[in-house]
Amino acid sequence: MLTTDFCPWANRFVYWLKEPIGWFVLATAISVIVGLYLSPIGWVLAASLSAIMVVGMAWPLVAVSVTRCELRPETNCVHEGDACRMLVSVRNRLPIPVWGLSVEGYLDCEGDEAVPTVGLACVPPMCVSDFGITVNPTLRGHYPIQSPSVACSFPFGIWTARRKLSTTKSLTVWPKVYPVQGVCPIIGLTSTDHGDGNRGGRSGDFVGVRDYRRGDSAKHINWVASARVDTLVVTERGGPQSVELDVFVDTAISRSASTTLSEEEQSESVGRERLANRIRMAASVLINLHQTGVPMRVTIGPQSLSLPHGAKGRQQILNALTEIPADGIVAPIQRKRISKHARIEFATDPPGCEVVQVIDPRGGRRAGGRSVTKQIVSSGALAQQIGDFWTEVRDADVAA
Known part of the structure; x- marks a missing residue:
């Protein structure tokens, strides 16, 4: 009952009463009427109320006019949940102190009324x-999403004067990155200088010997072993393997059907939290893969990334995920799939659950390929789920 607006058409006529100054103006007008037609005491009340209004409006206006405020963070980039200091520099051009100043909207969140x-x-x-x-x-x-302002309602709080800050520097908040245990177990197809496992080839460390096959180079023939068995034997070598990996991150928010306004607002809140957890898991896995030197093609919504090595690649991943708004981006993922490439997809399944699908075409006992789907449980410990990400994938490979 108290939260229902029965006369929205009348708001424009009574909006001025939301500020205390409106009630003072109304009381002054009534006092003047009392002084004219009933009693001279009304003039005393009108004069007193007028003096309070002049002082209550003049000082806030002067305070915000003679000061110059700047807002900047001590650190340009932080992760979610990390403490950061914002510095407010105020220059006072008056020969007297200024009281009652406040800064509004220094770290506002999109969609929040407070x-x-x-x-x-x-x-x-x-x-x-x-x-x-x-x-x-x-x-x-x-942050801040909207321009912050300096405000003052000192000394009586009947009227608030506001002015935009002269200079504001943005604070970039990256998604939370959790440590991931283990390494990527996906099998590679090409040789490289760094990586896990061994792939047969003509270079690398000694692996063993095998029978000669047509096309083998004569310089790889092991003549000592060939003389022992009276047939041609070739030295087999192997080196690290390179994983060809495609990563897709869905940036659309998952919504459930709702019938009432409260259910719709609750659905939006739950959808935002699920999207945030999906992005945190994607950030943690992508940073883990990038740090271990796994080459990959990353597609975040409609955006495709070409990642350089080192800190620049890590920063590019975090910046791309940071650009995703709280309500997500409703855009199809540009999936350029290659059958021989392994891929990891962060998306939402038809029932609306957040899932991570790992597809390895060369995995499994018989190299027939395998697909492992992991569900992101929002109510559970996200750090534990991310920490055991590769461990659970390996267990699934062993059980296959």
């Missing part, structure tokens, strides 16, 4: 003062 506000106790005269704000962003993105 605007974070921090108060500044006192700004000394004729100087520049720095104030530190410790924040813990919980969702990826670039």
Whole structure:
């Protein structure tokens, strides 16, 4: 009953009453009427209310006009949940201190009605003062989303004067990255200088010997072993293998059918949390693969990435995942699949559950390929699920 707007058409006529100054204006007008027609005491009340309104409006307007505020983070990039300090620099051009200033919207979240506000106790005269704000962003993105403002309602709080900050530097919040135990167990198809396992070839470490086959080079013939068995024997060598891997990350939010407005809002909240967990798992697995030197083609929604080596590649992965809005991107994934390439897909299955599918065409006992699907349980410990990611895949390979 108290949260229902029965007369939305009348809001434009009574909106000014939402501010305390509106009630003071109304009380002043009533006092004037009382002084004109009933009693002279009304003039005293009108004069007192007018004085309070002048002081209550003049000081906030002067305070925000004579100060110059800047907002910047101490660190340009942080991960979700990590503490970070925001610095507010205020320059006071008055010869007297300024009280009652506050900064609104310094770390606002998209879709949230509550605007974070921090108060500044006192700004000394004729100087520049720095104030530190410790924040813990919980969702990826670039903050603040909207332009923050400096506000003042001192001394009576009947009217608030606001002005946009003169300079604002953005804070980039990367997805949370959890450690992943083990290494990628997917089998490679080509030789490389670094990697896991051994692939037969003409270079690398000694693996064994085998019978001569047509096409083998004469320089690879092991003449000592051939003389012993009276037939041609070739030395077999092998080197590290390179995995050809395609990674797809679905950026669409999963929504469930809802009948009422409250159910729809709850569905959007659950969908945002599921998408956030999907992106955190994708970030953790991608960083793990990139650190181990696994070459891969990454597709995040409609965007395809070409990852360089080192810190630049890691930063490119995190920046691409950070650009995904809280409500996701409704766009088809550009899947350019190659049958011989292994792939990992982070997506949503038809029932609406977050899943990770690992497809290895060269895996399994008989090299017939295998597919392992892992479900991301939002209510469970996400760090534990990510930490055991490769371990569970290996167990599935052994059981195959």
